[in-house]
Amino acid sequence: MRYIIVDAFLERERQIQNGMSESQLNVFEKCRAPRMDYCILSHRWTTEVTYEEMESLTKIENKNEIRSRSGYQKILRCCERTQCDGLGLLWIDTCCVDFSNVPETSDVINSMFQLYQNSKYCYAYLHDTSVFPTRRDDKMFGRFDGWPEWFSRGWTLQELIAPENLRFFNKDWEYVGDKRSLAPKLAEITKVPVRVLRDGLSSYHPSAAQVISWAADRRTLCVEDRAYSLLGLLDVNMPVLYGEGKRAFLRLQLEVMRMSNDQSIFAWKHSVTCSVRWTGGVLADDPIFFRDCHDVIKMEPKEFYEGLSLLWESDAKGLVTSQGDEGIPAFIVTNGAIQIRLPLLPYYGCPSVFLAALACRKENDPLPVTIGLASFASNYYRYSGATGPLQLLPQYRQLSLAYRGQRSQAITFKLDDRMVPYYGFTRTDVLPDGESLAGNSLRLSDTSPLAIVSYVNSAVNSSFAIAFGFCFGQDWVHIICDEHEAIDVEKVHRRVWNTGAEYARVMSEVRFGKRGRPHYAKHEPLPCTIWTVKVICGGLEDSSDRRVTVDVIPLPGGHWKTHEWEPVYDIEDNIHMPCLMKKTSWIGGRFDNHTLLVGLDSQGV
Template sequence: MRLIDVGVFLERERQIEEEGTVDRDMKTVLKVLHDLDTNYAILSHRWADEVDYLDIMELAKMENRDEIRERSGYRKIVKGCQQAENDGLEWLWVDTCCIDKRNSTELSEALNSMFRWYENSKRCYAYLHDVDIFSTTPDHETFAKFNGWPEWFSRGWTLQELIAPEDLQFFNKEWQFIGDKRSRACNLEEITRVPRGVLEDSLAAYGPSVAQVMSWAADRETAREEDRAYSLMGLLDVNMPMLYGEEKKAFWRLQQEIIRKSTDQTIFAWVPTDETSQPGCPVLADDPSLFRECHDIVQIDSKEFYSKLSDLWGAPDNSEDTGILRRRNHFFRRFFIPQQWSVQNQAFRPFTVTNMGVQVQLPVRRYCGYPLILQVALACKREGGPKPIIINLVPWRTRCYRYTGQVKRNLTLTPYRHSQVILAYEGSGPSSGIVIEEVDGVVASLLDQCAARVGINVGNNDVDEHRLGVTCAEIHHIPDRWLQIFTSVIASRRSIFHFVLHTALYCVIAATMGVVPFFTTATISIAIVWILSEAYAEIPFIRLCTSECSSRGEYIIGSGMEIIVLRGSRPAVSSITHGETRIPSHVVHDVRILVRFLFAILAILEDLLVESTTPKALLFLPQFVLLGILSMPITVSEALRWSLLQVVYRLKLRKYMFSTRTSGVVFTLLHSRTEKAEVTEKVMNELLPTPNTRAWKKWKDIILRRIRDREDLVIGTTD
């Protein structure tokens, strides 16, 4: 690093001040030294009218040196050198003049090393140019632009300059001492949200999560957008080249570098806002401000994570742990449900950053009502919180994007399974709504409500014309209800495992203890009832409602932000009824596990009382009671309105996506055949922002001609 020789600089300043000239034999002001072998002071300040490397080196030869010496930036250097001399330090580093910014290599090295330089300094001087005293209360009148605090606390680069130095002293605009970091730790924590432990000890000793560090920088500003990322490199212990001009991509690159060397999953726990949320956005945040509410999110180790993860099994996503979940007995579930074994033995695996995205293994489960949305549990929690942080993802082609839309919170959830997913770290998902294209899959609008109707009224208030997309799907096969029930039972693999296990267990008990055939028959019957009820508890009951297509084989499913156009000669699904169990599935599981042990106890007692005079009929009563518990009817509650259209089996899709609302409106009008060509042309001319472009006129002519001729629309590359 290049340092200012305090003695030489002050001597040169004295000669210029008193004699108007400089001794030619004077040593150079700047010298290159190593930070680990040198005792030096360092200056932290807010840039204003500064002097650069050439100004300092050539000051003695410059004709305008008096003008340079009058600058506020030069006076800061003079005062900094005087303070360093008073503290017995021979060297001072100032970022404005100790870096030759003409050399891109030197600039990049300095920015990557800056945190270490501040950390290794013997003393850091924080110059607050706009205060007389260290205020302990916000002054919104004087500092209206900076949340009521001096400007130094609002800048991006000064965050590491606050945290890194061991000895940080504050000076007012007259260079009078007004406090140090340790004595002002409580005030600094209130101003900056940096925990007192970080200020009094060190960043390494406190060990904050990535999300916490990001939250400290959420409200800080920099002159260039890229510096919002570059100013965090030292705090997050990463290095990367400087590429000014890349704008928000710098923050994505920073997060990729963090992921390459850390398994800290708090980096995915950012909170979307109304301004930044979109249906499918990257999993990595595009700005530190999205971590504003993450100041209390901490990492948890694998043992605690999987212990807390079991609390989420079968519980609603928005349920608060007020002690009921904590008291709920998971002992049986942990040792007797096979899926728990596989989860408990999982360890955190490192992330892999590829050109496709971030490849990682995470616990994933699906919402029964939103089959395309994945709920992912992260190995982090809020301080004092009972549950891990969860986020929602939506698959789009080969990657998963962050889903920030609403999901009904009272839906049954499937168990977690470790899955390998590729998280998109930049770009965006579908341009309007979440539209999935698969050979065998699901068409979903993922909206608040779904209704079937022929055609669409463009003037309908329910249609948000600013965010309109279209999906065209062709229906080839719809299963009947009995086939669906059979498939649901077969899909419940865990139930089949239970059936085999219980049947074998009770047969062995009956054979070894000589239990009467009644007991064996009853237990096997109960096992059969068990698997049937298990299937309905695990897989929600679904009723498909069909509607006959119009004469042209088309109708529209419309909603607030997206339109789904279904085409086909057979009856197509127009709505879905979803039934949830009256008894939560996790309660059913726990009761059944308890009953399993009660049956074993009854079998033993029955065998012990064979020679007893006690009537064995007394034991049949609790058996019948337990039989009733196990075969409780899984009733269907009032149907919930889904915000999606679901066709689960053998679906073939054709997809047309348009990024603008206008294209969606025109395309829908074309397919619905509800408007005449003249009306369509009027709507098109009114809605398109640039209706007179050559490309638009050509496309409009094609559409109008096909509407008039009642042709089928086939979008080709020439169109």
């Protein structure tokens, strides 16, 4: 670790000003632990001076250009301030670290919290204000949420919390207050509790979710620093790998789980500013998802069992102790999944979707925080937006939680519903919006996973809808024709959202091991009519296109039971022959009374 020798730096600057540019004063002291108390600077980077420039300043031809930079003047004023406070060493990240040295950079980042914590004084330099702010000023600081820029940066969060003696200076290096006296206002600005600001993290023991929430709206130049700037605050270490992008935050959460059984790490919520996702890994992509977790606290076992009993009105402690474990279960992190036991309640009618209780709660609420989960294959995934009644008896399961979402490309459904008007039905509504069915194609993805297309026959007051979904990387189609009134696509959308995980599971099982039979048919009777809705869905699994043909036909003999998806044997997959027209048969051998068109393009050619 390098520290600036304050007297040597100021002497070198004096000699340069006096024309003694050949001086070779050593301005750095390199040591693992400094021999004396030191100061440290917290600041917003501007036009900075690097370690190499600082080390060999007198040998550089453009030294006057370097000395004129705001970053150099900041070092100079900080050294003067440190000398006035009677200290001989100063640490500033911009020039005390050789950022071209990867091991050194990683070492410094992992120990930076301790560097700030062990300093005698920390100077917070507010470069864009003359006074310490007492109220939001969106006109002056609109780009930074109404406060000076120092408060919006990712790295300055630990620099606010770690040092015991933090002093604030304005743009002219005039003292404007210290952390202890300004704690109430700092808590208002940063959401960090007053107790933490005055007495440190060890006095408060915040949950992981709370700590990450303080960084939710802060910004960093590199996306990896969103994670690295939290290492010390969460008391974890990990290799620093610039270039890994958002994976850094994933690794950070895994390291937290290796160090504790703090289940608040799962308590995040999808941000309203982000696209809606149906499913994904159980770990968050970014600190912004913890924005509303500032009051989430960990629960002790007894408190958790009591809260669980209140939440689900059951003997939750008896349920847990019957499994032979009265403590909060620990995490076991494996390759791609997290092994843990959690209490669950399934949703009615949705055997693949659950509400799980976590051993954490909001500060003023005795009930545990809950999250949605859905099972698919051998793993459980985060499931968003499920609503509705829950079953009565909780289950306590050993779960394999996938911490990454399944990688999947978007899917395009090519809809052919030209035969639907044969018996008076017409397409009426499309949700999310009418434009999503442009050219009879529906494109779904992880961030736009569900669409509903409805049809109505006003003459006989009959309607139905087709749901198209994309969940766990699996496309699926479902027929809805059990409504006793006109189809409301928004109502159907909410209803199907709950069951999407189950439809994906069913479609996956239907297709499993049947790659040679890419077309499947299903039909549903229309209530109080002589008709049934028939759908044929097809396309190769390694293709991003699915062809869906919808038809309305008379019920054979006036009656037909609902069938599950069945393979259609007499349709070839002709991706390269879009004009193929074939007649298809019902299971049982009876032919439809009119031709069902499969695989035509949008012009019917």
